[in-house]
Amino acid sequence: MIAKVEPLTPARALRGPFDYLVPSRMSGVDIGSMLVVPFGRRRMLGVVVDLAEVSEVPADRLLEPLAALERDVPRELLRLGLEVAAEYCSTPARGLALVLPPGTGRGGRPGVTPRRELVAHLTDAGRRALGGEERLGSRQRAVLGGLSGGPAAAAAAARDAGGGHATLRTLERRGLVRLETLERRRRPSLAAVGARAEGPARLIPAQEAALAAIVARMDGPATSDRRLLLHGVTGSGKTEVYLRAVAAALERGRSAIVLVPEIALTPQTAGRFHDRFGDSVALLHSRLGAGERYDEWVRLRRGQARVCVGPRSAIFAPLSDIGLIVVDEEHDPSYKQESDPRYDARWVADRRAEQAGAVLVAGTATPRPESYRALRRLTLPERVDGRGLPPVELVGMVGAAGALHPRTREALEQVRDRGEKAIVLLNRRGWSNFLTCRSCARVWGCPQCDVSLVLHRSAGRLACHHCGHSEPAPAACPDCGSLSVARHGVGTERLEDELEAILDPLPVVRLDGDSTGGRTGVGELLRRFDAAPAGVLVGTQMVAKGHDFPAVTLGVVLDADATLRFPDFRSEERTFAMVAQLAGRSGRGAGGGRVIVQALDPGARSLGYAARHDADGFLTGELERRQALGYPPFGYLIRVVCSSREAGPEVVAARAVVDSVAGRSPGWGSVLGPAPLFRLKGRERAQLVVKASARSPAVAAVRDAVEAVSGDRAHRGVAFSVDVDPQ
Ligand code: ADP
Ligand code: ZN
Ligand code: ZN
Numbered sequence: 001m002i003a004k005v006e007p008l009t010p011a012r013a014l015r016g017p018f019d020y021l022v023p024s025r026m027s028g029v030d031i032g033s034m035l036v037v038p039f040g041r042r043r044m045l046g047v048v049v050d051l052a053e054v055s056e057v058p059a060d061r062l063l064e065p066l067a068a069l070e071r072d073v074p075r076e077l078l079r080l081g082l083e084v085a086a087e088y089c090s091t092p093a094r095g096l097a098l099v100l101p102p103g104t105g106r107g108g109r110p111g112v113t114p115r116r117e118l119v120a121h122l123t124d125a126g127r128r129a130l131g132g133e134e135r136l137g138s139r140q141r142a143v144l145g146g147l148s149g150g151p152a153a154a155a156a157a158a159r160d161a162g163g164g165h166a167t168l169r170t171l172e173r174r175g176l177v178r179l180e181t182l183e184r185r186r187r188p189s190l191a192a193v194g195a196r197a198e199g200p201a202r203l204i205p206a207q208e209a210a211l212a213a214i215v216a217r218m219d220g221p222a223t224s225d226r227r228l229l230l231h232g233v234t235g236s237g238k239t240e241v242y243l244r245a246v247a248a249a250l251e252r253g254r255s256a257i258v259l260v261p262e263i264a265l266t267p268q269t270a271g272r273f274h275d276r277f278g279d280s281v282a283l284l285h286s287r288l289g290a291g292e293r294y295d296e297w298v299r300l301r302r303g304q305a306r307v308c309v310g311p312r313s314a315i316f317a318p319l320s321d322i323g324l325i326v327v328d329e330e331h332d333p334s335y336k337q338e339s340d341p342r343y344d345a346r347w348v349a350d351r352r353a354e355q356a357g358a359v360l361v362a363g364t365a366t367p368r369p370e371s372y373r374a375l376r377r378l379t380l381p382e383r384v385d386g387r388g389l390p391p392v393e394l395v396g397m398v399g400a401a402g403a404l405h406p407r408t409r410e411a412l413e414q415v416r417d418r419g420e421k422a423i424v425l426l427n428r429r430g431w432s433n434f435l436t437c438r439s440c441a442r443v444w445g446c447p448q449c450d451v452s453l454v455l456h457r458s459a460g461r462l463a464c465h466h467c468g469h470s471e472p473a474p475a476a477c478p479d480c481g482s483l484s485v486a487r488h489g490v491g492t493e494r495l496e497d498e499l500e501a502i503l504d505p506l507p508v509v510r511l512d513g514d515s516t517g518g519r520t521g522v523g524e525l526l527r528r529f530d531a532a533p534a535g536v537l538v539g540t541q542m543v544a545k546g547h548d549f550p551a552v553t554l555g556v557v558l559d560a561d562a563t564l565r566f567p568d569f570r571s572e573e574r575t576f577a578m579v580a581q582l583a584g585r586s587g588r589g590a591g592g593g594r595v596i597v598q599a600l601d602p603g604a605r606s607l608g609y610a611a612r613h614d615a616d617g618f619l620t621g622e623l624e625r626r627q628a629l630g631y632p633p634f635g636y637l638i639r640v641v642c643s644s645r646e647a648g649p650e651v652v653a654a655r656a657v658v659d660s661v662a663g664r665s666p667g668w669g670s671v672l673g674p675a676p677l678f679r680l681k682g683r684e685r686a687q688l689v690v691k692a693s694a695r696s697p698a699v700a701a702v703r704d705a706v707e708a709v710s711g712d713r714a715h716r717g718v719a720f721s722v723d724v725d726p727q
Pocket of ligand 3: 446447448449464465466467468469681
């Protein structure tokens with residue numbers, strides 16, 4: 001038998017599959033098997049993507065695999081991984097890397113193995129021996145006595161009885177004890193132990209209707225469209241609907257995947273699934289230890305866990321017979337992977353649901369225009385508790401002195417005086433955005449990127465937010481020696497400082513990429529804010545993610561139209577979502593709530609709709625605008641970035657890609673560019689954007705064009721990155 005093997009290599013140029021002759025002693029080899037194969041002078045790990053009777057390689061040149069691993073990739077996932085690779089212009093190896101068992105390691109030696117433990121059981125003979133007839137040493141008797149209450153870990157049993165391993169082995173030889181190797185699960189810390197919380201006794205009518213629609217599709221004919229958008233305002237009880245839909249899937253003997261934006265930021269959501277379903281829930285996310293992750297994966301693979309909760313990569317969970325896939329907060333940008341393969345978990349979810357015949361539920365208060373148009377809509381128009389959404393006030397900042405508008409300051413003082421809680425969002429880390437010299441106008445920029453450095457005052461450093469470069473904050477200008485350095489703009493660090501002054505003595509908790517180091521950073525800060533009777537949570541977008549803090553009575557967004565000043569067709573959508581989501585955090589309790597939005601242009605369209613909580617109005621207008629411009633969902637975008645160390649080659653290469661794509665595009669679209677991008681991480685960059693009315697021919701054309709140009713020696717030294725559906 002011939003195995004067609006895709007080698008797992010990061011190299012773009014090396015692409016299989018390659019044929020290997022499977023010897024009869026490796027009879028278990030099948031599609032999905034993982035093999036160690038000889039490759040040139042190296043040995044490599046590969047995955048069998050197909051089997052064949054004959055090979056085109058001459059028999060005397062066919063090699064045999066060196067070994068077959070004990071782990072494999074489920075067939076359905078193998079197909080999905082290859083499909084994602086093709087759809088997002090990546091390589092088969094990188095697509096397969098998404099679906100491999102965790103901790104597979106390199107070169108065939110697994111990085112993670114199951115945790116095994118030797119367990120001792122008392123046999124019937126052992127029980128009789130304890131009864132008296134047989135001669136036993138005192139240690140032997142103690143060991144047997146210790147086991148009479150039930151099996152125990154061998155090491156502990158021997159130790160507790162003052163005996164050693166030899167004592168156990170002797171008892172085993174005499175048939176008085178049975179030793180058995182068992183796998184022991186490494187349990188993630190978030191996993192509750194078998195808890196079962198019931199949830200509210202009854203759903204409100206809108207929830208009931210949404211759940212009924214989901215279940216009807218679960219039971220409906222295979223041909224029907226099973227994709228749903230659960231459009232529910234913040235606090236409308238969406239999570240409760242997911243929980244019941246998951247229960248319905250389990251009752252039908254099927255499994256479920258629940259995608260959440262980021263476990264660390266949404267521990268409440270993941271926790272609720274655990275509380276409801278206990279150990280049938282497996283968590284898969286990057287903060288797990290390697291062993292925990294492996295064990296969770298295996299539990300899913302074996303069907304011991306039937307619900308997987310996790311961020312975007314959880315869409316590749318090894319579950320079979322999936323009945324439901326939930327994408328919670330479907331507008332969240334974290335569903336797009338920003339490194340190759342640049343897949344969109346929402347696209348993968350759609351594909352996987354279709355293949356499995358599962359119902360897809362994308363839920364959010366701020367749907368993407370794509371989902372709003374493509375999916376059948378279920379709506380939860382009101383908060384469960386009957387409380388209205390908080391009033392939103394837009395205030396203009398032109399001419400305002402300082403970071404806070406007088407109205408905002410007043411509202412914060414009121415929070416202080418009444419001992420309430422507020423959340424303040426400013427989507428910019430650090431103390432101030434950039435520094436200039438007051439004498440010679442020097443600007444501190446990154447040596448690797450064409451951007452200015454951000455001051456982080458408590459760290460005493462300037463940092464680049466694009467490449468990680470950092471240097472000590474200057475005491476004087478290195479060019480002219482002036483001691484007068486001006487700090488421009490306000491970031492969360494400085495805002496925290498200002499808020500502390502206003503809110504004293506209430507605590508101010510800052511939540512951003514700098515304040516959340518370590519494994520439990522975010523959860524710890526959120527708990528601290530939750531536990532405080534009053535105070536302020538200040539931070540970047542992180543503060544607006546699905547948190548449920550009933551005591552918050554004020555929400556503030558600073559510089560809300562900053563995103564609108566970037567030339568990106570998604571800025572309106574982003575701005576709307578940011579303001580609407582933050583507004584959703586306010587007024588969840590008996591105290592009611594309000595929201596203040598500061599902007600340079602408070603008349604901006606997206607802000608107006610967000611202030612009126614009018615998602616439908618915003619989306620209707622946004623879809624019209626997108627249609628007129630041919631943007632998604634009325635067209636598809638593919639971005640190609642070429643980069644090189646020296647200026648020049650990247651533009652030449654980008655132009656070659658433009659020409660090559662243009663030559664392959666009969667009527668389905670246009671190519672824009674090449675246009676220069678700012679230097680990043682020491683690389684000069686140029687990009688082109690393909691705008692197409694048909695997706696697959698466009699993807700294929702770009703893939704072929706990039707392959708042709710990157711394979712041309714004239715463009716050596718240029719790196720190519722392709723992004724389908726860029727964010
Ligand atoms: P969303 O996900 O839409 O923000 P949640 O599902 O988190 O909303 O619900 C908000 C709060 O309301 C939660 O504390 C939840 O337990 C509660 N809740 C949900 N459904 C009901 C219901 N039918 N009756 C009473 N409380 C409910
Ligand atoms: Zn100077
Ligand atoms: Zn940089």
